[in-house]
Amino acid sequence: PEQTFIMIKPDGVQRGLVAEIIARFERKGFTLRGLKLQNVQQSFAEKHYEDLSSKPFFRGLVQYIVSGPVVAMVWEGKGVVSTGRTIIGATNPAQSAPGTIRGDYAIDIGRNVIHGSDSVESAKKEIHLWFPEGIVQWTSSLHSWINEQ
Ligand code: GTP
Ligand code: MG
Numbered sequence: 001p002e003q004t005f006i007m008i009k010p011d012g013v014q015r016g017l018v019a020e021i022i023a024r025f026e027r028k029g030f031t032l033r034g035l036k037l038q039n040v041q042q043s044f045a046e047k048h049y050e051d052l053s054s055k056p057f058f059r060g061l062v063q064y065i066v067s068g069p070v071v072a073m074v075w076e077g078k079g080v081v082s083t084g085r086t087i088i089g090a091t092n093p094a095q096s097a098p099g100t101i102r103g104d105y106a107i108d109i110g111r112n113v114i115h116g117s118d119s120v121e122s123a124k125k126e127i128h129l130w131f132p133e134g135i136v137q138w139t140s141s142l143h144s145w146i147n148e149q
Contacts, residue, residue: 001076001077001078001080002076002077002078002079002080002081002120002123003033003074003075003076003080003123003124003127003135004074004075004076004080004081004084004116004117004123005072005073005074005115005116005117005123005126005127005130006025006072006073006074006075006084006088006114006115006116006117007070007071007072007073007114007115007116007130008021008070008071008073008113008114009064009065009070009111009112009113009114009115010064010065010066010067010068010069010070011064011106011111011113012071012105012113012114013037013068013069013070013071014068015105015113017101017105017113018071020105021071021101021113021114022073024087024101025073025075025084025087028077028083028087029077029142029146029147030075030076030077030080030083030084031075031076031077031138031140032073032074032075032076033074033075033076033135033136033137033138034072034073034074034127034130034131034135034136035071035072035073035074036071036072037069037070037071037072038069038070038072039066039068039069039070040065040066040070041066042062042066045061045062045065045066046062047129048065048126048129048130049061049062049065057110060110061110064110064111072130072131074127074131074135077146077147078147081116081117081118081119081120081123084116084117085116085118086100087100087101087116088100088101088102088114088116089101089102089103090102090103091109091112092109092112093106093107093108093109093112094107094109101113101114102114
């Protein structure tokens, strides 16, 4: 089944949004497969966002990600990459719909609370980068109540 990498950024942790964010993914019906709180080294943040290294906001973005602990997670389920992005909302909170995480909890693009992988391919890369130790194999007993097949 499809998996995505979700990270609650330092502002989300500082603002006490961890439980609220996890609840949204749980209640949707997705399965938690990995979870940890950690500080991020500068070189690791640069690696995570390497595709954006030529952007003018790259330095500020890296500083933001290393500014406090983050919550790294792997979530699994049908269409979780795309649906995860829908739950998160548009990159710029000024354009994120109400009801999305960024739409409900953020104002500034440089403090937008949460990251989600943008494709199945980048999800694989990011899960490998953030969880080299591997993730947890388990099957929810609710699976057939949430998925038709
Ligand atoms: P992530 O889930 O964090 O990867 O966001 P995204 O996929 O919605 O956007 P993108 O990957 O293009 O950018 C990564 C992050 O860089 C965003 O979440 C923002 O925090 C930051 N960012 C993107 N564009 C801008 C910008 O124009 N200005 C500033 N200050 N930050 C930006
Ligand atoms: Mg992105």
